[in-house]
Amino acid sequence: MSALALYDTLTRTTSPFVPLKSGEVSIYLCGATVQAPPHIGHVRSGINFDILSRWLTKSGYKVTFIRNITDIDDKILAKAVVEDMPWWAVAMKYEREFTFAYSALNVLPPTYEPRATGHITQMIELMSDLIAKGIAYAPGNGDVYLEVRKLSSYLTLSRQKLDDLLPAGETGDGFKKDPRDFALWKAAKEGEPFWTTPWGNGRPGWHLECSAMIHAYLGDAFDIHGGGLDLIFPHHENEIAQSQAVGWKFAARWMHNAWVTTSGEKMSKSLGNSLLVRAMLERYRGIEIRWYLVSAHYRSMLEFSETALNESVVSFRRIENFLHRAGEKLGYIPEPVISQNFTDAMNDDLAVPQGLAHISEAMRIGNLALTSDDVVGLSAAASEVRGALDVLGCDPFDPAFGKPENDQAEALDGLIKLALSQRQSARARQDFAASDSIRDSLATLGIIIEDTPQGPRWSLTPTTSRTPHQREER
């Protein structure tokens, strides 16, 4: 039995995972700033850490998973002007978009999903402590800054030197002692929302909310802090700075997911709407998009291409088809079983691509068993495939992806069987023109006919319309 080892951004090495508290794991993931609808890059992060959480759970840990929502920030205020809505309505609108996307892609809900605006009290307490320790200061304009030169250590995660940083663009209008000092709290400008503090009316800076929420739910020390690569600096550095300055131990391990890129470049919102999750769900099923995003290692860039996505969809349908055929042959849906091979792959810093090779191997064995009527072998192989898919959140039988069977499906089955019996009689009298014409007509409707030694079987070409629940607002 292999032991779980995970990469740590702080040490830049993969090391055995040892939880702070035996049998329990606490994870904090920097979630969305809800100022725009999510594209597939955003949900890749959610999916990667969903898999981490699922794998820890399968490994027997009790997982506490906190994923925050930043619902107040400059961009949200800017969007409120553009959309002519209150800022809180903007935040809620896009929060729902994220929730919809996570749900459609089978990202399990976190244990708790705290919002920044719900934790102003904790933020004020944290600032008070930092000011009392002489590490933060309120210059009197309503801002509160953290004085980075006062820190005993800083920039350990990104391994940079303070003096090597390019001069900050934001100077704080001369109120900062050093241009690299960062804002814990920002004074409200005319017409902006604010909360009252001892230092004036204002709102949270970008980094403070995470430290406050982490401490509220996970305490002084917790196991894993996650987020996208770009958060290493400044966001996570500043979280470390303000949290450790008040004496919290903070994260024991840092994990960062890589980008989805297009044409070799980081995805940006200026690329248009085509890669928004909602738009992609018009063309692909959630499980297929998830499969595509899962197939690359979480620390590798995933270069998006339509071709690669389509190939990924085909390969997923092949697996799905195998499981369905196995189920038909066995008369029951095989229970998920996690193989040793797959366990070893996952334990090696969540090496999903290696796990995929084991799925292929199990499929090959399973298909052989299927043609040679080896029911025991088939059941074992199908269980192994399903177990692996289950860990990846891509189990076709997961109720999260909806049940294709319903009353109409029964009627459809009857109709197609009727057509198939016509075709069989045509074949029996060697009238292949007629039999092929029936097959072609069905194919036009998206119904695929395959002749097997047990007789013909039919399946539908998967379309998004088969899973309409995924497109509904929740």
Added chain:
RNA sequence: GGUGGAGUGGCCGAGAGGCGAGGCACAGGACUGCAAAUCCUGCUACACGGGUUCAAAUCCCGUCUCCACCUCCA
């Protein structure tokens, strides 16, 4: 300028001193009335130049190209 990451066959994508990961595509074969599905076989790649070693895609030195972060970011 500073800090990281990447370059692998037609394509995608693992691996990190020796034994061809895997998938897709393609070609041949088996099966089939024909297909489809499936199986079998084939396709010996690691940016470039040096070096270390019995042995290098993997380690070392150098070079090139691309990407990210350096206070908006998943």
